[in-house]
Amino acid sequence: MDERVREHAEVLVDWSARVEAGDDVVVSVAEDAHELGVAVAEALGERGANVTTLYGSSELSRAYLKGIEAGTDGDVDAEDFDADPAVDRAVFEAADAYLRIGGGRNTTATADVDRPTRQAYAKARKGVREARMDTDWVSTVHPTRSLAQQAGMAYEEYQEFVYDAVLRDWESLAEEMAQMKDVLDAGDEVRIVTERDDAPDTDVSMSIAGRTAVNSAASVAYDSHNLPSGEVFTAPYDTEGEAFFDVPMTIDATRVRNVHLAFEDGEVVDFSAEAGEDALADILDTDDGARRLGELGIGMNRGIDRFTDSILFDEKMGDTVHLAVGRAYDACLPEGESGNDSAVHVDMISDVSERSRMEVDGEVVQRNGTFRWEDGFEE
Amino acid sequence: MDERVREHAEVLVDWSARVEAGDDVVVSVAEDAHELGVAVAEALGERGANVTTLYGSSELSRAYLKGIEAGTDGDVDAEDFDADPAVDRAVFEAADAYLRIGGGRNTTATADVDRPTRQAYAKARKGVREARMDTDWVSTVHPTRSLAQQAGMAYEEYQEFVYDAVLRDWESLAEEMAQMKDVLDAGDEVRIVTERDDAPDTDVSMSIAGRTAVNSAASVAYDSHNLPSGEVFTAPYDTEGEAFFDVPMTIDATRVRNVHLAFEDGEVVDFSAEAGEDALADILDTDDGARRLGELGIGMNRGIDRFTDSILFDEKMGDTVHLAVGRAYDACLPEGESGNDSAVHVDMISDVSERSRMEVDGEVVQRNGTFRWEDGFEE
Numbered sequence A, B: 001m002d003e004r005v006r007e008h009a010e011v012l013v014d015w016s017a018r019v020e021a022g023d024d025v026v027v028s029v030a031e032d033a034h035e036l037g038v039a040v041a042e043a044l045g046e047r048g049a050n051v052t053t054l055y056g057s058s059e060l061s062r063a064y065l066k067g068i069e070a071g072t073d074g075d076v077d078a079e080d081f082d083a084d085p086a087v088d089r090a091v092f093e094a095a096d097a098y099l100r101i102g103g104g105r106n107t108t109a110t111a112d113v114d115r116p117t118r119q120a121y122a123k124a125r126k127g128v129r130e131a132r133m134d135t136d137w138v139s140t141v142h143p144t145r146s147l148a149q150q151a152g153m154a155y156e157e158y159q160e161f162v163y164d165a166v167l168r169d170w171e172s173l174a175e176e177m178a179q180m181k182d183v184l185d186a187g188d189e190v191r192i193v194t195e196r197d198d199a200p201d202t203d204v205s206m207s208i209a210g211r212t213a214v215n216s217a218a219s220v221a222y223d224s225h226n227l228p229s230g231e232v233f234t235a236p237y238d239t240e241g242e243a244f245f246d247v248p249m250t251i252d253a254t255r256v257r258n259v260h261l262a263f264e265d266g267e268v269v270d271f272s273a274e275a276g277e278d279a280l281a282d283i284l285d286t287d288d289g290a291r292r293l294g295e296l297g298i299g300m301n302r303g304i305d306r307f308t309d310s311i312l313f314d315e316k317m318g319d320t321v322h323l324a325v326g327r328a329y330d331a332c333l334p335e336g337e338s339g340n341d342s343a344v345h346v347d348m349i350s351d352v353s354e355r356s357r358m359e360v361d362g363e364v365v366q367r368n369g370t371f372r373w374e375d376g377f378e379e
Helices: A003-016 A035-045 A058-071 A086-094 A115-124 A128-134 A145-151 A155-166 A171-187 A277-284 B001-018 B034-046 B056-070 B085-094 B115-124 B126-133 B145-151 B155-166 B169-186 B275-286
Strands: A024-030 A050-056 A097-104 A134-141 A189-194 A203-207 A212-218 A231-234 A239-244 A249-251 A256-264 A269-274 A293-297 A320-326 A345-353 A356-360 A362-367 B023-028 B052-058 B097-100 B138-142 B190-193 B202-207 B214-215 B233-235 B237-245 B249-251 B254-264 B266-273 B293-299 B320-324 B345-351 B356-360 B363-367
Touching: A003 A035, A003 A134, A024 A035, A024 A086, A024 B085, A035 A050, A035 B056, A050 A097, A050 B085, A058 A115, A058 A356, A058 B249, A086 A128, A086 B052, A086 B085, A115 A128, A145 A155, A155 A293, A171 A212, A171 A231, A171 A356, A171 B001, A189 A345, A239 A320, A239 A345, A249 A277, A249 A345, A256 A277, A269 A277, A269 B145, A269 B266, A277 A320, A277 B293, B001 B034, B001 B138, B001 B155, B001 B169, B023 B034, B034 B097, B052 B097, B056 B115, B085 B126, B115 B126, B145 B155, B169 B214, B169 B233, B190 B345, B237 B320, B237 B345, B249 B275, B254 B275, B266 B275, B275 B320, B275 B345, B293 B345
Parallel strands: A024 A050, A024 A097, A097 A134, B023 B052, B023 B097, B097 B138
Antiparallel strands: A050 B052, A189 A203, A189 A356, A203 A239, A212 A231, A231 A293, A239 A256, A249 A256, A256 A269, A293 A320, A320 A345, A356 A362, B190 B202, B190 B356, B202 B237, B214 B233, B233 B293, B237 B254, B249 B254, B254 B266, B293 B320, B320 B345, B356 B363
């Protein structure tokens, strides 16, 4: 076995999920993630944890949903599914940790399942999802040929990309990110400015007063549930201005390019996209919260240096910032308060490596990708 | 998809497990059983059942147990495992049905796990196993290259073998087997006689008075949990005589050939085997019950016409009978009574297609493989 697979498993089990002896750990293994599954199972055995392994196959999910479509007349709605089926609920209610290892054989395996079917399925499983989110859950991927293809990369090249992103000195990255968190926690207003020759400029401001930033250092100990991670994020509000997102993205299997959003009084009042504008419109029309921001995130993982059409990696890329319309994370909000609510959470990413700056309360924190605590920073 | 895979899924879901809308079904998919898993998921969706999919990987199990070995000093015992871990227990306690789809990549994937480790693991999971047996469980296999290899067959040849065994007219086989069950239920004593030129003769008698035969027609509706099945079995006692088993078998990864057992007062008092005698001795020494019979079975699935080194198929082969030392099944016993108890249950099979007869209370029921209700039967 590639030694990097073992190291990935150890980071996942020890740094990310903080598994201890006696923990009840549920591992979901995607179709082509077998090898990392094996390494994780061995690591869990060594630590004396209990393991239950789910098969996270998109092709099985598709087959099940196509079966539901075939077995019901006309459109599928949430009533065609049992709400929160007993076994799935029991699994996550009994689990201490949930390790989701993605890496299927086809990233578009569910493309021919009707959208209402998928939405109805998700709606019927709200309780299962909440039980899962109540565990120490971590989501990662094993590098597969299918993900390499989605990234437009050769398989070996993609493996290197994944391990560069995952096998980091997380302790030291966490320390660096803590500086960004401190700035955001102390600040009241963030302004992001970028200038482009061939696209609209960005000049967008938002309030973060009273909000708490998450130092997302790829560990449940930091309220961070992705491996890799490497972003600092908070929950902004009262957004004003214009924002342009030049990093490509995929919304619901549709490629979306060069999104422009205009905000007034915290809401999107105008939008456009060079590709995928209908998919963007669908998202923004989902509910009231879908037109307000749920997240401001600052990508700080410089092990990720290119777009690979996977939000797990893209939003953590060094020299990027992202804004998400939709749901805000509770971890950013004062105890007991809830932030922007929505059924969606869609991240949109801007390259800030050139002709850009981020200000907090009028002071520049990052210019052209360089943070103020780094060499070469220009005030 | 091969139409036979779909038909296999339908037999499994409808005939075997009797799944209905709203049932909570757990499906375990082995490493190379993906395709049948997909067909089963679709069938479950069509019927409106809920599905939770486990990954039944022998390589993950091996890795976990090797991890446990690495994480403990010296020999592993049951205390090194949590008894009946919460998630696994919860899964089976909440499930209505459990469909186990075998078909890994290597039938000897756990060969280097110490036997005490495997035994300790099994011992610590008695409650999980009991919860699983309390569901409507069915065990089947998807034909894989690994199973073809174990059977000594080409892949396509093995696929045909599996579908010949599985895709039967189960309703009509169940009716035929009912005749055998009626004979056994009405009878008090079974005698099996085979003559061989190159091996010891068999002449063994056993009591079945008060016992109930199971018409194992591959459906939970018949107390039958294997697909394929096609045997009628009961729980004999007070065995006397000599029995020779010429169908090869594998005990705990050891090939065992040409077993001879001598019974007195219901117990094995002498034994030999041309190969694997030590493995046989280990089994017989497990506990008191391991030297008494737990099962007499009559193979009646003529879709299975050759030995493939898999007990799921071998014991149901037409023109064979088998005796198992060890544990008896409760379904064969009067309500509330328990039969022979043991930690083991090991089936041994005899070819009865030639120079053989089975008598019940002195009347010949089967001679040279032909039952008395079949054409060509000679009294």
